[in-house]
Structures are given as C-alpha cells and as structure tokens.
Amino acid sequence: MELRRVAIITGGTKGIGKAIAYRLAQDGRDVVLNYHGDDEAAQSALREFESLPMKAMTVKADVSTSDGASHLIETAVKQLGSLDILVNNVGPFLVRALYDTTDDEWRRTLDSNLGSVFYCSRAALRVMRERRGGSIINIGALNVEHSPIGVFEAPAYYIAKSGVIMLTRSLARSEAPWGIRVNAVNPGFIETESYDQYRAEDKAAWTRMIPLGGLGTPDDIAEAVSYLASERARYVTGTVLHVHGGLWV
Numbered sequence: 373m374e375l376r377r378v379a380i381i382t383g384g385t386k387g388i389g390k391a392i393a394y395r396l397a398q399d400g401r402d403v404v405l406n407y408h409g410d411d412e413a414a415q416s417a418l419r420e421f422e423s424l425p426m427k428a429m430t431v432k433a434d435v436s437t438s439d440g441a442s443h444l445i446e447t448a449v450k451q452l453g454s455l456d457i458l459v460n461n462v463g464p465f466l467v468r469a470l471y472d473t474t475d476d477e478w479r480r481t482l483d484s485n486l487g488s489v490f491y492c493s494r495a496a497l498r499v500m501r502e503r504r505g506g507s508i509i510n511i512g513a514l515n516v517e518h519s520p521i522g523v524f525e526a527p528a529y530y531i532a533k534s535g536v537i538m539l540t541r542s543l544a545r546s547e548a549p550w551g552i553r554v555n556a557v558n559p560g561f562i563e564t565e566s567y568d569q570y571r572a573e574d575k576a577a578w579t580r581m582i583p584l585g586g587l588g589t590p591d592d593i594a595e596a597v598s599y600l601a602s603e604r605a606r607y608v609t610g611t612v613l614h615v616h617g618g619l620w621v
C-alpha cells in the first residue's frame with residue numbers, strides 16, 4: 373500500500389482531467405483540481421468527489437502564465453502540505469491552418485499547451501527537489517512528434533504538443549538525480565466535449581482509421597496516468613505511453 377500522496381491535475385474539473393483526478397483519488401491520493409473559468413462547473417465537479425475518502429479541492433488559476441502556475445502550486449502545498457504528483461493536462465485545441473493563425477492565437481496556443489507544462493513543472497520541481505521525489509505526467513496528443521509529414525488541421529496545437537514531448541524527455545534526464553520521474557501520455561481520439569468540436573465527417577473518417585476501432589474514453593487515459601504516477605512505475609522515466617488504439621500518424 374502506497375502512502376497517501378498529493379496530486380495536482382491542471383484542467384482537472386472537466387473531460388480527461390476530471391477522469392484522471394477521480395482515478396488518482398480512487399488510488400488513495402488527495403487531489404487538487406485546477407481550473408480557469410466557470411466557478412459553478414468547477415464546484416459541481418468537486419461534488420462528484422464527496423463520496424471518496426480522500427481530500428479534494430479546487431484551485432482557480434490560469435496556468436498558461438507563470439504567476440498562475442506558481443499560485444496553483446503554492447496554494448496546493450499550503451493547503452495539503454505536500455506535492456508528489458503533477459499532471460499537466462491543460463491543452464486546448466486550435467483548428468486553424470498556420471497561414472490563417474493570428475499572432476494572438478499562436479501565442480495563446482503555445483502558452484496554454486506548452487508554456488503551462490513549463491511553468492507548472494518548474495514551480496512543482498522547487499517542492500519535489502526539496503523532498504527528493506515526485507512524478508510529473510504530461511498529456512500530449514497522438515504521436516505527432518514522430519510524424520514525417522507534418523499536420524495541417526491543427527498545426528499550432530500539434531507543434532506545442534511536440535514540444536511537450538521534448539520537454540518531458542529533457543526534464544526526465546535533468547530531474548532523475550532528485551528521484552523525480554517525468555513521463556508523458558499521448559491520447560488518441562478520446563470521447564470528450566473538445567473532440568466533439570470537430571466536423572462530423574472528419575470524426576467519422578478518423579474513427580475508421582483507428583485499428584482497435586472506435587474512440588478512447590477519458591478512463592483509458594486515467595488508467596495510464598494512474599500507472600505512471602504509482603510506485604509500479606518506479607523505474608520508468610522519460611517515456612511516452614501511447615493510448616490511441618493503434619492510430620500512428
């Protein structure tokens with residue numbers, strides 16, 4: 373039985389993030405659900421954790437900024453006394469050709485998908501290095517970092533997600549001496565509100581391409597995160613766990 377541990381999940385009140393938070397709470401972690409935006413929806417998500425014995429709390433913070441990320445980590449540590457697991461889950465889509473992408477869209481997509489991982493990890497490492505241990509799990513997307521043909525439907529998003537994988541590998545190397553493991557999970561197409569934004573004909577075409585058939589669920593991603601966060605993965609760092617039904621792009 374592992375000791376009770378504290379986990380922060382960015383964007384943890386909705387979709388994949390909420391499923392991850394719920395699974396980590398079932399694993400015996402106290403959980404901090406970060407969000408930015410709708411307070412009512414966040415409180416309603418938090419109520420779903422009431423039946424579990426672990427502590428759950430929300431922290432409102434925009435993790436696409438350095439100040440927001442620091443506020444999140446400091447508040448969580450102050451309230452729950454520790455930080456052992458950080459799941460960098462925030463990562464909004466932008467479906468827009470590069471030619472049509474505005475300066476603001478480019479900046480916001482890079483800041484929220486890649487900047488948030490940097491800001492939150494750096495703030496968390498200040499705590500984890502001191503206690504000489506921890507696990508950081510970054511949520512990427514598909515396996516685009518290997519793609520020899522590039523992507524066209526959401527390039528700024530996938531460029532940022534490719535950066536998340538290099539950031540994962542770089543931190544895995546630099547933080548290993550402190551006993552901190554850093555890994556990533558790359559979801560394929562997962563049944564969520566954000567996936568629903570795509571056009572019906574695109575979704576039908578992609579679903580036909582998935583070797584295992586059909587979409588994944590948020591629980592499929594939560595299962596992978598649960599493993600990487602745990603002592604079962606004590607010798608695993610710098611790896612990317614693909615959870616995409618065999619859809620290599």
Ligand SMILES: NC(=O)c1ccc[n+]([C@@H]2O[C@H](COP(=O)([O-])OP(=O)(O)OC[C@H]3O[C@@H](n4cnc5c(N)ncnc54)[C@H](O)[C@@H]3O)[C@@H](O)[C@H]2O)c1
Nearest residue numbers: 383386387388407408434435436461462463513562564566
């Ligand atoms: N859904 C999919 O099919 C799919 C596929 C591949 C990868 N992913 C990745 O999985 C992760 C979760 O995806 P999802 O579909 O559940 O997303 P979602 O949009 O449903 O949830 C993300 C949450 O993050 C919050 N958020 C957004 N920006 C924030 C910010 N700056 N600060 C704090 N909170 C913020 C949102 O309010 C939302 O609650 C993302 O990184 C996404 O890129 C999703």
